Amino acid sequence: MAETTVKYEKTKGLTDKPLSYCPGCTHGIVHKLVGEALVDLDILDKAIGVASVGCSVFSYEFFNCDAQQAPHGRACAEATGIKRVLPDNIVFTYQGDGDLASIGIAETIHAANRGENITVIFVNNAIYGMTGGQMAPTSLKGQKTTTSQDGRDTDWTGNPIKISEMLATIEGVAYIERVSVHDPKHYLKAKKAIKKAFQYQKEKKGFTLIEVVSTCPVNWGMKPVDAMKWLSKEMIPVFPLGVYKDKGDNHES
Amino acid sequence: MAKVLMKGNEAIALAAIKGGVDAFYGYPITPQNEVPEYLSKHLLANGKVFLQSESEVSAINMVYGAAGAGARVMTSSSSPGIALKQEGISYIAAAELPCLIVSVMRGGPGLGGIQPSQADYYQATRGGGNGDYSLIVYAPETIQEMVDTIKESFDIADYYRNPVMVLVDGLIGQMMESVDFDKPVKERFLPEKDWATTGTANHPGRRNVANSLEIDPVALEQKNIRLQEKYKLIKKNETRYEMVNFEEEPEYVIVAYGTMARICRSAIEMLAKDGINVGMIRPISILPFPDEAFDEIPKKAKGILCAELSMGQMLDDVLISNNGRHKVGFFGRSGGMVPDPEEIVDAIKNFSERVVK
Numbered sequence: 050m051a052e053t054t055v056k057y058e059k060t061k062g063l064t065d066k067p068l069s070y071c072p073g074c075t076h077g078i079v080h081k082l083v084g085e086a087l088v089d090l091d092i093l094d095k096a097i098g099v100a101s102v103g104c105s106v107f108s109y110e111f112f113n114c115d116a117q118q119a120p121h122g123r124a125c126a127e128a129t130g131i132k133r134v135l136p137d138n139i140v141f142t143y144q145g146d147g148d149l150a151s152i153g154i155a156e157t158i159h160a161a162n163r164g165e166n167i168t169v170i171f172v173n174n175a176i177y178g179m180t181g182g183q184m185a186p187t188s189l190k191g192q193k194t195t196t197s198q199d200g201r202d203t204d205w206t207g208n209p210i211k212i213s214e215m216l217a218t219i220e221g222v223a224y225i226e227r228v229s230v231h232d233p234k235h236y237l238k239a240k241k242a243i244k245k246a247f248q249y250q251k252e253k254k255g256f257t258l259i260e261v262v263s264t265c266p267v268n269w270g271m272k273p274v275d276a277m278k279w280l281s282k283e284m285i286p287v288f289p290l291g292v293y294k295d296k297g298d299n300h301e302s
Numbered sequence: 303m304a305k306v307l308m309k310g311n312e313a314i315a316l317a318a319i320k321g322g323v324d325a326f327y328g329y330p331i332t333p334q335n336e337v338p339e340y341l342s343k344h345l346l347a348n349g350k351v352f353l354q355s356e357s358e359v360s361a362i363n364m365v366y367g368a369a370g371a372g373a374r375v376m377t378s379s380s381s382p383g384i385a386l387k388q389e390g391i392s393y394i395a396a397a398e399l400p401c402l403i404v405s406v407m408r409g410g411p412g413l414g415g416i417q418p419s420q421a422d423y424y425q426a427t428r429g430g431g432n433g434d435y436s437l438i439v440y441a442p443e444t445i446q447e448m449v450d451t452i453k454e455s456f457d458i459a460d461y462y463r464n465p466v467m468v469l470v471d472g473l474i475g476q477m478m479e480s481v482d483f484d485k486p487v488k489e490r491f492l493p494e495k496d497w498a499t500t501g502t503a504n505h506p507g508r509r510n511v512a513n514s515l516e517i518d519p520v521a522l523e524q525k526n527i528r529l530q531e532k533y534k535l536i537k538k539n540e541t542r543y544e545m546v547n548f549e550e551e552p553e554y555v556i557v558a559y560g561t562m563a564r565i566c567r568s569a570i571e572m573l574a575k576d577g578i579n580v581g582m583i584r585p586i587s588i589l590p591f592p593d594e595a596f597d598e599i600p601k602k603a604k605g606i607l608c609a610e611l612s613m614g615q616m617l618d619d620v621l622i623s624n625n626g627r628h629k630v631g632f633f634g635r636s637g638g639m640v641p642d643p644e645e646i647v648d649a650i651k652n653f654s655e656r657v658v659k
Contacts, residue, residue, distance in 0.1 A: 064509075093502070094501055094502045094503035094506075095501040095503055096501065097371070097499045097500075097501060099367070106515060107515075109511050109513060110511075113509065114501070114502055114509065115499035115500065115501055115502060115509055115510045115511065116499065116509070116510075116511045116512075116513075117366070117367060117370045117397075117499055117511070117512040117513070118397075118511070118512065118513040118514060118515055119363065119366070119367075119393075120363060120366075120389055120390060120393050123359070123360070123363035123366075123390070126355065126359075126360040126361075126363035126364050126367070127363045127364065127366050127367035127370075128367060129353070129355075129360075129364050129367065130325070130327060130363065130364030130365060130366060130367025130368040130369075130370075130371070130375070131367040131368060131370065131371045131499065132367075133325060133351045133353055133364070133368065134324060134325050134351055134368045134371050134372075134373040134375070135371050135500060135501075138371075138500065138501050139501075155356055155357060155359075155360065156356070156359075156360050156363070158356075159355070159356035159360065163353075
């Protein structure tokens, strides 16, 4: 009789609740990476996640730790409130681009500027997913959405906002990296980055943010594979991957 | 500690410290700035949290986070600032988290002015936030009563897992009175905050979630019904008011709270000298509103005068509570104009001109 060996298990960082995301969406992969990082660093039972408003509104049901659900855009403020009274816990937000880069940009910038020792997982898919595919501040030039049906007119609505680049100028930021999960090579880089962000928080280094360039096949009107290709071909040139700030490299503790 | 002479806003801050506040998050706005200024010095010096936020919106969401994490937490602001906090207040009430919100009213609408006003009665009792939620709102008239209320508010908020607002106007915030900070607070049994999001290490086998989302309409309606049951219990247990000068049957009854009640006290004395016996219902809790007090108004009373530093907001609750039994008149000043007692005397003497149709 052949011996059975376990090669792969679902991370204990996620609950058994079925994910609410659309087929082909990369939220599921990002959730898994966050859950794995919390388990790998042995901080799951100290973690408090802050869910935002958008597709990931139910993330408080998926991360296998304590959680709070924030009003639209306010996750970084809510996380600040938690972290200041529980400085030894691990506090993270999980936000989309509508939530973080539009309605919640003030909360995000000021949390970064205070050097809040929190980790922000910023999932950027260049569109409002939950509400049905409206233009986001991150939508690409010419990108067709339900509120920019002839393609985003950047003269009228501005250009895609670059959060990682902006926040990297802020002193209180310890670590910012933009990653993607569209193929195994990038997936492994993203995994490393998310883990590193939480490691920095554990070491109380300051504000960390991982921007994950992501897909929204349903609202982009593409098959999942085509969405991955579009992400690689169209989004990454606008949102270049890489480390935008890493205080840790110069300030080894 | 013996009685000390203290400015209202600083007394708010010290009362909060005496009430065991762990954290304050707020944004500057006149006329309440002495509250955060005092707390910035004294909370940080004692290892507690004081944080000036980037906006009132952010401040109330910091309060939400800290309340969810089990801390005794507060914010303070004034009229336009409270307007900005309304979203967060609705979420906190919906997530059933305890906190204290101090509102030091100024004249409105819009940016309005910075002089005292009671134009935010609607804002406090009807809320600007969405949904069927309810705060507990106290509107004290002296610095002593405000201090006692603030100290107790943290317990009340914890007990019911509901936000409490203490509503005063800029006059109470800016004036000085002698005050005793060590009056004992009513003892309440406060259960452990075993619901707080402190990490599962502190409560193995159970995830704690602070949340206001309920996507299933059946469940959301059930939640709203349960919240209403809580609000009924609060009304039963926490309604507060004072009946002034009801020993002999009053000819007229004034309804006034906060600063306006103080002015009316003087007017009542002046009217007594003129042989007109006037009583006053002074709501201390304006939410829940003390409608049972209106049953004490003598049948033959000539009328009820609702007096406010507004164009008529509490008037709605007075009309509802009166339920058509007596004639109701209204006296109001607004924009930061504070009347002399003589104006109230005149309003009673010429009550027929004041009657609300």
